[in-house]
Every structure is written in C-alpha cells, then in structure tokens.
Amino acid sequence: MSRNVFSSSYKGRMFALFRHPVDRALSMYFYLATATWDPMHNPKLKDMTIEEYAHSDSIEHNWITRFLIDKTTGGLTKEDMLVAKEILRKKCLVGMYDDLEESLDRFARYFGWDADPTGHIEACQHACVESGDPRHRHPTLSEEEPEYQFILDQNRYDLELYEYAKVLYEAQGEQIFGVTISRN
Numbered sequence: 001m002s003r004n005v006f007s008s009s010y011k012g013r014m015f016a017l018f019r020h021p022v023d024r025a026l027s028m029y030f031y032l033a034t035a036t037w038d039p040m041h042n043p044k045l046k047d048m049t050i051e052e053y054a055h056s057d058s059i060e061h062n063w064i065t066r067f068l069i070d071k072t073t074g075g076l077t078k079e080d081m082l083v084a085k086e087i088l089r090k091k092c093l094v095g096m097y098d099d100l101e102e103s104l105d106r107f108a109r110y111f112g113w114d115a116d117p118t119g120h121i122e123a124c125q126h127a128c129v130e131s132g133d134p135r136h137r138h139p140t141l142s143e144e145e146p147e148y149q150f151i152l153d154q155n156r157y158d159l160e161l162y163e164y165a166k167v168l169y170e171a172q173g174e175q176i177f178g179v180t181i182s183r184n
Contacts, residue, residue, distance in 0.1 A: 012091065013091060013092070013093060014091055014092050014093070015092065015093040015094075015095060015107050015110070015111070016064075016088075016092055016093075016094060016095065016165075017095040017096070017097055017100075017103055018064075018094060018095065018096055018097060018161075018162055018165040018166075018169075019096075019097035019098075019162075020097075020098075020159075020162060021060070021064075021151070021152065021155035021158040021159050021162055022141065022148055022151050022152055022155070023097075023140070024060070024063075024158075025059060025060045025151050025154075025155065026050070026138065026139075026140065026141065026151070027138065028060060029045060029048075029050065029053050029058075030138040032045055032058075033045035033046045033048075034046065042058055044058070045058060050139075050141065050147050051146070051147050054147045054150040054151050054154075055150065059151065059154050060154070060155060060158075061154050061155065062076055062154075062155050062156070062157040062158045063155075063158065064084075064158050064161055064162075065080065065081060065084045065157040065158055065161055068083075068084040068087045068088070068161075069083050069084050069087070076157050080157070081157050081160055081161070084157070084161055085161065085164050088161065088164065088165060088168060089168060092168075093106065093107065093110055093172065093176075094165050094168045094169045094172055095107060095169070096165070096166065096169050099169075100128070100129050101125070101129045102173075102179070103169075104125045104128070104129065105125070106172075106173070106176075106177055108121060108125070109177065110176065
C-alpha cells in the first residue's frame with residue numbers, strides 16, 4: 001500500500017500514532033465485538049473470551065508491519081521487518097499513544113495545523129486528551145497472563161516495530177522539535 005502512495009517523485013510524509021501491540025489487539029477485540037455500526041464488526045467476538053480470541057483467526061497478526069509493506073497474507077520474515085523499519089524511518093512522523101498530547105502537538109506543528117486562529121483544533125486536541133477515547137476503556141491483561149503472551153507472540157514483528165517507533169519518536173523529538181526526553 002505505501003509503495004502505491006510514495007515514490008521517488010512523490011516524497012510524502014505520513015504520520016502514525018503507535019500503541020503497544022497487545023493493548024491495540026485488546027482494544028480491537030472489545031471494539032469489534034460491540035461496534036455494530038462498523039463494517040469490520042465481528043459478532044462472533046461477543047461470545048468469545050479473550051483467551052478464545054487470542055487463539056482464533058480473528059486475532060491480529062502483525063497488522064502494522066503487514067500494512068507498511070503491503071503483505072496482508074503469508075508469513076513474515078526479518079527482511080520484511082527491516083523494510084517496515086526503513087519506511088518508518090524515512091516516511092513517518094511518529095507519535096506515541098502513551099504520550100498523546102505531545103504527539104498531537106507534534107503533528108499539528110509539523111503539518112502546520114497549529115495555525116488556527118479560531119482555536120478549534122487546539123480545543124479538539126484538548127478534549128481528546130482530557131476525555132480519552134471510550135473505545136479504549138476496557139479490561140487489560142498483565143504480562144504474566146498466558147493470553148498476553150500469546151497475543152504478543154502473534155505480533156512479535158509489530159512489537160519490534162513498536163520498540164523502534166519509540167526510538168524514532170525520541171530522535172524526531174530532538175531533531176525536529178528540539179524536545180529532549182529525560183530518561184529515568
């Protein structure tokens with residue numbers, strides 16, 4: 001997909017908000033089980049436990065990696081991961097869900113969306129950060145739970161990409177926005 005959008009003559013820049021793959025997969029489970037208005041709604045999920053979901057064909061399998069390299073089926077390789085990382089490094093302004101306010105601010109500054117004399121964009125951002133997204137309010141899993149580990153195993157390339165995105169987020173903060181992130 002990304003190769004159809006970007007080329008040597010059209011050097012676009014995308015932005016993405018990254019979230020831990022297990023958190024993302026759990027949110028998708030709870031959302032798609034109930035979101036009857038969404039074309040991706042899966043009524044089978046409503047009757048599944050998280051454990052059943054984790055072992056079902058409905059679980060995500062490295063969705064972000066597959067999306068970036070346009071490989072929706074089949075196995076993934078280390079080379080696929082390297083291509084996905086390179087696409088992120090060269091083409092993506094990275095945001096982190098765990099640092100939503102700063103990420104939204106970076107997107108606005110980078111793309112010029114902060115030049116809004118009405119203040120609507122800033123108000124929208126503030127509301128989003130303050131109230132959150134109700135789709136993300138659901139039970140979580142601890143790292144010790146077997147379902148957590150199984151979901152993580154199904155998304156090992158997305159986890160590697162997520163960890164790389166955190167590094168890029170910090171580097172972009174310093175290089176583009178002059179933000180130094182203190183490490184504890």
